[in-house]
Amino acid sequence: MVALKAVRPAISCSSSGFEIGRSVPVPKVGFVKLPLPASSPSLGLSSGNNARWSLVQAMEESTVAITNDRADVISGENLRQMATNGKATNIVWHKSSVGKLHRQELLQQKGCVIWITGLSGSGKSTLACALCQALYSRGKLTYILDGDNVRHGLNRDLTFKAEDRAENIRRIGEVAKLFADAGIICIASVISPYRRDRDKCRSLLPEGDFIEVFMDVPLQICEARDPKGLYKLARAGKIKGFTGIDDPYEPPLNCELVLPQKGSNCASPCEMAETVISYLEEKGYLVA
Numbered sequence: 104m105v106a107l108k109a110v111r112p113a114i115s116c117s118s119s120g121f122e123i124g125r126s127v128p129v130p131k132v133g134f135v136k137l138p139l140p141a142s143s144p145s146l147g148l149s150s151g152n153n154a155r156w157s158l159v160q161a162m163e164e165s166t167v168a169i170t171n172d173r174a175d176v177i178s179g180e181n182l183r184q185m186a187t188n189g190k191a192t193n194i195v196w197h198k199s200s201v202g203k204l205h206r207q208e209l210l211q212q213k214g215c216v217i218w219i220t221g222l223s224g225s226g227k228s229t230l231a232c233a234l235c236q237a238l239y240s241r242g243k244l245t246y247i248l249d250g251d252n253v254r255h256g257l258n259r260d261l262t263f264k265a266e267d268r269a270e271n272i273r274r275i276g277e278v279a280k281l282f283a284d285a286g287i288i289c290i291a292s293v294i295s296p297y298r299r300d301r302d303k304c305r306s307l308l309p310e311g312d313f314i315e316v317f318m319d320v321p322l323q324i325c326e327a328r329d330p331k332g333l334y335k336l337a338r339a340g341k342i343k344g345f346t347g348i349d350d351p352y353e354p355p356l357n358c359e360l361v362l363p364q365k366g367s368n369c370a371s372p373c374e375m376a377e378t379v380i381s382y383l384e385e386k387g388y389l390v391a
C-alpha cells in the first residue's frame with residue numbers, strides 16, 4: 104500500500120501495489136504527491152532515502168499514473184501538461200476559456216500527430232508534403248515538422264550523436280504536442296532512429312492521437328536514391344555516424360501504419376497519402 108499525500112488543497116488517496124503504469128483515481132482538485140517506484144532498475148531508481156517523489160496537479164475524477172519515470176494526469180480533465188516536471192518547480196498550468204475542443208470545432212478536425220519515421224531517403228518528406236497537400240485540398244489544416252528544417256532553427260544546436268538525436272526528438276515531440284493541442288494535424292517527418300525516443304513522444308499524447316507511420320524502405324533502395332549524396336559521403340567515411348551505415352535504426356515493432364516497399368516497387372506518394380487519410384477518416388480525425 105502506498106499513501107498519496109495531498110499538498111494543496113488537502114486531499115488524499117491511496118493505492119495498493121502501486122507500480123509503473125498502474126493508475127490511481129484522484130478524488131478532488133489539488134496536488135497529489137506521488138512516490139516514484141521504490142526500486143526499478145529500468146528507471147535507475149533506488150529505494151529507501153533515495154526514493155523520489157513527483158507532484159501532480161489533478162482534478163476530480165482525473166486519473167494519475169506513473170510512466171517513464173514521471174507521474175502525470177492521464178484522464179479526466181485534459182491536464183497532462185500540468186505536472187511539475189524536470190527542473191521547473193512551483194509552476195501552475197494557466198487554463199484558457201478557449202480550449203482544444205473549441206479549436207477543433209472551429210477547424211472541423213481533431214488535432215493529432217502523424218509521426219513519419221524511416222531511413223534517410225525513405226520518402227518521409229515526400230509523404231509529408233503529399234499528405235499536407237491532399238489534406239489541404241480537403242480543407243484540413245496541417246503543419247509539417249521536418250527534421251532537416253527544424254535543425255535549421257529550433258534544433259540548430261544539436262548534432263547527430265545519440266543524446267542529441269534524443270533531444271531533437273524530444274523537442275519535436277513537445278512542439279508536435281502543442282500543434283495537436285491547437286487542433287492541427289501535425290506531421291512530423293524525422294528519422295527518429297530510436298524506439299525509446301519515439302515511444303516517449305507517443306506518451307505525451309492522449310491515446311490514439313500519435314499515429315506512427317513507418318517508411319519500410321530497405322537501406323539499399325534509400326542508398327540508391329541518395330538525393331543529397333549523403334550515403335556516398337558516409338560510405339567514403341566523410342560523414343561519421345550516418346543512420347543505416349554506421350549508426351543504428353530501430354524499426355517500430357507495433358506502429359499504426361507500415362508503408363512497405365514491395366521489391367523494387369513503391370506506392371506513389373499520393374497513394375501513400377491516401378492510405379494515411381483513410382486511417383484518419385476511419386478514426387474520426389477529419390471531423391470535429
Ligand SMILES: Nc1ncnc2c1ncn2[C@@H]1O[C@H](COP(=O)(O)OS(=O)(=O)O)[C@@H](OP(=O)(O)O)[C@H]1O
Nearest residue numbers: 223224250251263268271293294295296344345346
Ligand atoms: N549522421 C546523420 N545521420 C542521419 N541523417 C543525417 C546525418 N547527417 C545529416 N543528416 C541529414 O539530417 C536529416 C535527419 O535529421 P533528423 O532530425 O530527422 O534526424 S534524427 O531524427 O535526429 O536522427 C537527414 O534528412 P532526411 O534525408 O530527410 O532523413 C539527413 O539529410
Ligand SMILES: Nc1ncnc2c1ncn2[C@@H]1O[C@H](COP(=O)(O)OP(=O)(O)O)[C@@H](O)[C@H]1O
Nearest residue numbers: 223224225226227228229328330369370371372
Ligand atoms: N513513393 C516514392 N516512390 C519513389 N520515389 C520516392 C518516393 N518517395 C520519395 N521518393 C524519392 O526518394 C528520394 C528521398 O525522398 P525524401 O522524401 O527526401 O526522403 P526522406 O525525407 O526520408 O529523406 C527523393 O528523391 C524522392 O523523390
